[in-house]
Each structure stands twice: as structure tokens, then as C-alpha cells.
Amino acid sequence: MYSEKVMDHFTNPRNVGVIENPSGVGEEGNPSCGDIMKMYLKVENDIIIDAKFQTFGCGAAIASSSMATEMIKGKTLEEAWTLSNKAVAEALDGLPPNKMHCSVLAEETIHKAINDFLVKSGREPWGDGECSSCGHDCDTCEL
């Protein structure tokens, strides 16, 4: 059902935990839907120098969090913002169709964390990309 990469990131997740005094924090999802992601960012000169996560959810949700945090570490905020859910899923060698929303959740959580940082530092938050919601109506999500 899951690729070896998903199982690797699920069983040995990278970047689990909390950053004390983070530059930005984002949380997405809903416990009644079965998954919540929370990401912590440390930002210096608009570069993400550290990222950590906490996730309540299935194997795909945990693996997506792990992979997404790996992929944004060392990236500029703009690069991290453009990380798509598809790129996260591809990096995991694919996710089952009914688990694609987990990668969407990762993308959304990163956006929230970046915007939290921007607002905290007195800047305008950035607009959302194509997919603006998750945790609701997953059945109709075509991603």
C-alpha cells in the first residue's frame, strides 16, 4: 500500500519535535478528520534554517510531514512556499490516491507557518496557492 520511502519516513521520521521560540508556527487539519500537522520554523534572513513537526495522523501524514520538513530546510521562504503537495508526494515515491490529502496538508501547514512568521515580523501574509483548504470534504478533493 505504501512505498518504501513512505515507510522509511514513517518509521524513522526526520525533524520530529518542537522548536523553542520559533520564528513561525503553522497548524492545519482537524482531529475529527483524523489528521493534524503542526510545523515550527526557524528563519534567518528569509532562509529556513530549521523545521520541526508534530503530527497526529496516519502513516502517510507522518511521512509527508517528515519529507516536507526535509525539503524546506535550507530553502528561502519563497522556495518553501512553492513546494507543492505533488512534489512532496513524488519525493515519497507516490502516495495512494486516498492519501494525497496528507501531502496537501503538509503544503498548507508550511504556508501557515510561513505566514505566521511574516505577520509576526510585521509583513503582509502571502496569498494561498491553488488548493486553499484541507481537512474538510476530502472526498471531493481532486489532488
Added chain:
Amino acid sequence: MDKKIIYMDHAATTYTAKEVVEAMIPYFSDEFGNPSSVYSIGQSNKKVLDLARKQAASAINAQPDEIFFTNGGTESDNWALKGAAFANERKGKHIITTSIEHHAVLHSCEWLASRGFEITYLPVDKFGMVSPESVEKAIRQDTILISVMYANNEVGTIQPIAEIGKIARKHGICFHTDAVQAVGHVPIDVVSENIDLLSLSGHKLYGPKGIGALYIRKGTRIQSFMHGGAQERKRRAGTENVPGIVGLGAAIERAVTHLPEEMDRLTDLRNELTRELLKIPATHLNGHPTKRLPNNTNIIFEYIEGESVLLLLNMKGICASTGSACNSASLEPSHVLTAMGIPHEIAHGSIRLTIGERTTAEDVKIVTAALKETVEKLRAMSPLTPKELKNVQ
């Protein structure tokens, strides 16, 4: 490769017992005759069917000619619901069932509703128990069928079938029970419990998959479901699955023979498993504490999600199941847990362990330790876990 598998998902399916397989083998190639044929290799297979019918009947205190072989629990449920509904539709179109039935019953009811039948889905209490009073209250002039499962497949709660049967009989309404999880696991008596229709399945009691039966009490109004040849006294057409039927008969007889001792042994092991798992903080038992299948425990672990628990258990060679949405295509948590009033957010953390004949006290110890470790690992990762429960950062 050599890793030992600890199988705790017997409610999903059981292996076919060795002696059952041995009983079946001659009927594939050597004794292959069609029971409808006049020559002796056909006729001898007819006798074999009669023996299996007797074995199945005696397990539930029925008569052999009240047993009709089907391809499994789902077919039996479909036949019972649709067959009884259409046979009685002139009397009325109202059916009473419960909100915790297997999908074979629920989806048959939904289909019947699309054909003009009206369905009442009775609620259950927090233990997953239907009250006989609610059944009686739901009865109307046009009620033609009551269908209440014997024991729930997820949480194991055993329903007050004898009391519901009495009510159904008093009102002259046909009473069906889906006993797929119960036959061979707890004693059943269709006569004293006033059951008119009962579904059973082979692969839940160490018999083969693809075989089951519907018990139809003599005189019960029910239409045929499969139309064709004259098999099963013209009520269920199709050449009989002779090896499967032989296996079902052998498996039922075997299960019933060992039933009292096995019930006690499993109950003790199950209680030990439950007791140990409930020592983990923020856990709850689902289902009735005592009125439940001897082999079933179902526990919620708060702050974590069931599929991730199953994946980690699987890596340790342990097989279990969950009511979490993440384990289903629908992304909805189990309808049984939600009917019991369990909030969605914690229903996702439910794990069902169903033990069986090969389960040992050692297995219980291994699974308990594995679950403790798994729960701790996932809770350490979860943003929902309160600080005091996190011993790892």
C-alpha cells in the same frame, strides 16, 4: 521471513483448520461428482451435503432442512433481508434494524429503501447495545422484519437476542440475526431465542472462505434469491460448493465441540490483554465490559491514529485492525463507534484485537509490550498529546 506472526484479527478472517482442509480435499478431484447427478459419484456427494447440513443445524439447534448453503455471510444477509422484505411486502413495508449492523445488512436496507421500504435504524447505548424496549417501541402495523446482529464485529457486544426474539414472536414479525461473528464462538439456540433467519459464515470459525449458510425456520415467508436449478430445495440455485460445504460442516462441528473450554480460555486471555492495555494512560475500552465475544477487545488510544498503530504493529509481525477513517476509502470513522457516541477525534485511535485458537499467554505479553511502545512512539510525535504523557521529546 522467519519472523513469527502474531495474528490478532480473527474477526476479519480465520485460517482454515488443518483437519477441515483434510476433510475437504477429497471433494476437489476424487469425489468431484455433481450432487444432482443420478450416478453414484454424484449421489454420494448428496449424502455429504446432508451430513454438513446436520452438522450446521445441530450447532444452532435447528433442523437440517432449515439450513441453506450460500457463498457466505454477505449473501446470507442479502437473501434474508431482501427475501423476507419482498415475501411480506403486501403486509407492510417497514423494517427495523440497528445502526451498528454489518454493511451487508445496512446496504441491503439502503437498497430496500430505494425500492419503497421504510427502514428504522435503532440507536445503541455507549456499550453498543440495542435495547429490547426500543425494538418493541419501533414496531408498527406494517413492520414485516426485524434484523439485529447477534454480536457486533467491531466491538464484540452481544445483543439481547432472546429478548428481541420474544418480542418479534409476540408481534408475529420475522426476526433475522446476522450471527457471522457469533456462531462457533458463543452458544446459540434458534428455538429458544425465537430466531427465524440466521446468517453464518465459514471463514470466521476456521472454515473456508466463500461458504456460509442461511438458517430459515420452517414456515418463514422468504423469496428465493438465486434463481436457476433445483438445488437447496429450489430456494438457492447453483451447483453446490461441495468442498466448501464439507469444510463448513466440519468447521462448525469442530468449533461447537470445543466451545465451552475455548470460550473460557479466550475470555481469560482477552481479559488479561484488556487489563494490561488499559494500564496505558488515556485509553478506553469500546463495547460492553462483559457481554461481549470472548475473543474481542477494542481499545481507544487517545491522541494517536489507528492506521499508524497498525503499520508499526505490522512491522513487529502483529496483525490487528482499526475503526479509524484513515484506514477506509470513505475517510469516515467506523459507523459502529460513532453510533456509540464516541467522538470522531478519538474514534480514530481505536484498535481491535481479536484473538483465536492459536493465541497464547505469551502472545498477549508480546502484543501488550509492542502496543505500549507503539503508543508511546506515536504520542511523542502527536501535537495533541498533553505534556505529562510525553516522556520522549
